[in-house]
Amino acid sequence: MKISAKECEETKYWLLICKHSKNYPSSEELLSKIESIQKILNKIIATDKQK
Structure with a gap:
């Protein structure tokens, strides 16, 4: 689970970068889901x- 959490954090990071890119379509929905x-x-x- 800890590995999954780290991967999730990295994915969120890349989606935030894509959000600020002019050539990438909107990633708002994906950011909402990843959160x-x-x-x-x-x-x-x-x-x-x-436990």
Whole structure:
């Protein structure tokens, strides 16, 4: 799960770069989805640490 969280963070980084690019289509929807996925992964990791 930690690897997935890191990959999610990297994907978010690249989507933010694409957001500021003139030649790339809008990535707002993808950013919204990746943030949701990131919240889920962080919750899973936090719950696992409590056990």
